[in-house]
Amino acid sequence: MADTVIVNGELTEQISVYDRGLAYGDGVFETILCRDGKLLLWERHLERLISSLVRLRIEPFEHNTLLTSMQPYLVGVGEQIVKIIVSRGNSRRGYAIPEQTRTNTIIFIANREKPKPDIMRVGVKTRICETRLAYQPKLAGLKHLNRLEQVLAQMELSDSKVQEGIMLGLQGEVIEATRHNLFLVKNGELFTPELSNCGVAGIMRTFIIEIAQQQGVEIHCEKISVKQLMQADEIFLSNSINGIWPVCELDGAPFEIGKVTCQLQDRVVELTSIA
Amino acid sequence: MADTVIVNGELTEQISVYDRGLAYGDGVFETILCRDGKLLLWERHLERLISSLVRLRIEPFEHNTLLTSMQPYLVGVGEQIVKIIVSRGNSRRGYAIPEQTRTNTIIFIANREKPKPDIMRVGVKTRICETRLAYQPKLAGLKHLNRLEQVLAQMELSDSKVQEGIMLGLQGEVIEATRHNLFLVKNGELFTPELSNCGVAGIMRTFIIEIAQQQGVEIHCEKISVKQLMQADEIFLSNSINGIWPVCELDGAPFEIGKVTCQLQDRVVELTSIA
Numbered sequence: 001m002a003d004t005v006i007v008n009g010e011l012t013e014q015i016s017v018y019d020r021g022l023a024y025g026d027g028v029f030e031t032i033l034c035r036d037g038k039l040l041l042w043e044r045h046l047e048r049l050i051s052s053l054v055r056l057r058i059e060p061f062e063h064n065t066l067l068t069s070m071q072p073y074l075v076g077v078g079e080q081i082v083k084i085i086v087s088r089g090n091s092r093r094g095y096a097i098p099e100q101t102r103t104n105t106i107i108f109i110a111n112r113e114k115p116k117p118d119i120m121r122v123g124v125k126t127r128i129c130e131t132r133l134a135y136q137p138k139l140a141g142l143k144h145l146n147r148l149e150q151v152l153a154q155m156e157l158s159d160s161k162v163q164e165g166i167m168l169g170l171q172g173e174v175i176e177a178t179r180h181n182l183f184l185v186k187n188g189e190l191f192t193p194e195l196s197n198c199g200v201a202g203i204m205r206t207f208i209i210e211i212a213q214q215q216g217v218e219i220h221c222e223k224i225s226v227k228q229l230m231q232a233d234e235i236f237l238s239n240s241i242n243g244i245w246p247v248c249e250l251d252g253a254p255f256e257i258g259k260v261t262c263q264l265q266d267r268v269v270e271l272t273s274i275a
Numbered sequence: 276m277a278d279t280v281i282v283n284g285e286l287t288e289q290i291s292v293y294d295r296g297l298a299y300g301d302g303v304f305e306t307i308l309c310r311d312g313k314l315l316l317w318e319r320h321l322e323r324l325i326s327s328l329v330r331l332r333i334e335p336f337e338h339n340t341l342l343t344s345m346q347p348y349l350v351g352v353g354e355q356i357v358k359i360i361v362s363r364g365n366s367r368r369g370y371a372i373p374e375q376t377r378t379n380t381i382i383f384i385a386n387r388e389k390p391k392p393d394i395m396r397v398g399v400k401t402r403i404c405e406t407r408l409a410y411q412p413k414l415a416g417l418k419h420l421n422r423l424e425q426v427l428a429q430m431e432l433s434d435s436k437v438q439e440g441i442m443l444g445l446q447g448e449v450i451e452a453t454r455h456n457l458f459l460v461k462n463g464e465l466f467t468p469e470l471s472n473c474g475v476a477g478i479m480r481t482f483i484i485e486i487a488q489q490q491g492v493e494i495h496c497e498k499i500s501v502k503q504l505m506q507a508d509e510i511f512l513s514n515s516i517n518g519i520w521p522v523c524e525l526d527g528a529p530f531e532i533g534k535v536t537c538q539l540q541d542r543v544v545e546l547t548s549i550a
Contacts, residue, residue, distance in 0.1 A: 014289035025300035095429035134409035146421035147299035154370035
């Protein structure tokens with residue numbers, strides 16, 4: 001299904017049934033765009049991967065070999081998507097962590113299916129999902145393997161013409177989309193939800209915040225209500241694969257693709273060659 | 276590590292890296308005690324497994340073959356622990372569920388390590404964990420594969436002489452222990468936390484509630500505060516492997532192993548042969 005799968009340095013599509021990623025979701029993952037053989041924002045992804053493992057107190061893994069093991073499979077032309085799962089390793093039944101554990105690293109490399117070419121300009125239709133994100137400060141921000149909430153939210157969209165679902169937190173505040181972070185623009189200023197209770201602190205999200213700061217755009221990371229979102233001048237989504245996707249519709253209401261979104265999008269494309 | 280592992284009916288310790296249990300924790304599990312070749316409370320476990328899959332909208336799996344595939348490995352003498360994982364199946368990257376998915380079933384069968392023989396009478400020491408359980412009504416009650424909270428809670432106990440950690444919900448109310456459900460006795464009446472926001476609705480928990488009702492013990496499933504817990508006359512833990520474990524200590528405070536706990540314990544042993 002992917003073109004290449006590398007498990008702990010070896011080409012195989014099998015993993016031990018004792019992996020704690022399977023048993024408990026005890027691990028994290030990264031999804032990275034590779035363009036013409038170059039992993040975009042690689043240092044940032046690696047840095048987040050390592051700091052996420054530290055937060056979960058997962059043994060440091062052999063990240064030096066990560067690049068060398070995938071390098072032969074990153075082709076020089078076109079786009080590939082690289083997904084890296086790092087789990088705490090194998091163990092017997094039970095939550096307790098054995099003294100001797102070695103992380104398992106699984107790298108998936110697949111050619112990118114071309115997105116519809118006009119999606120970057122025309123934008124995507126979105127809807128607010130019923131499934132909410134639970135508050136768990138100990139896991140907030142992490143791209144961990146406990147993702148049943150996103151699976152349930154995605155299922156809500158299966159019959160619709162909507163491309164992405166927006167997820168609220170427990171108290172009804174806006175947090176993110178199922179596969180993207182979320183930004184809104186109001187009176188020329190940029191807003192994105194703070195993620196201390198839930199949500200994934202995306203690499204592209206941080207990158208956009210930095211770009212906005214460089215461009216002199218006022219940026220606010222704070223609690224955002226659905227009302228604020230509906231009254232936004234512009235809304236856009238971000239992740240490491242798609243860069244910036246403008247939102248053209250939310251719960252049936254049309255949104256314009258505005259100046260700030262396009263400026264940021266241009267700058268992201270310029271800096272990362274996402275097009 | 277287990278004596279026998281059966282994946283989709285075949286003896287193997289490998290599973291596809293595309294399994295959604297690994298990618299997202301998209302599945303559920305059961306842990307069952309097998310004594311002298313007999314799976315205790317089997318019908319109840321199977322029923323919960325099926326209803327959990329329905330709640331997650333996972334395709335019905337071939338449960339008819341489940342018993343026959345494991346039967347040859349259930350020895351006639353002694354105790355074994357059977358763990359069954361059922362995941363939604365394999366898929367490409369992405370939360371969306373492909374139209375054609377077939378569940379993966381993984382059965383682990385291991386000899387039970389004998390617990391300390393007096394633990395049933397002497398009880399276990401417990402402590403309240405700092406890691407709390409997030410509120411997610413859509414997943415509450417399910418024994419799903421998103422168990423990072425339990426892993427974090429268990430890690431808190433790694434250096435202590437405490438055998439089990441007690442977990443609170445987001446608002447500080449008592450929910451369960453990391454590997455057990457929890458009951459308290461006050462003035463001869465039985466109390467156990469309601470689980471509409473979080474927690475696992477254990478098979479043994481329901482079994483004990485039914486036994487208590489048959490014995491004419493008043494039973495309350497409701498919100499329980501830490502204060503109520505600390506002022507309990509008796510506290511005990513329950514799961515399908517250990518039956519009833521009395522609590523002899525909570526956060527350093529001693530608790531007596533009282534009449535109601537022992538009566539229920541005797542009845543569970545009698546009905547299920549857990550000893």
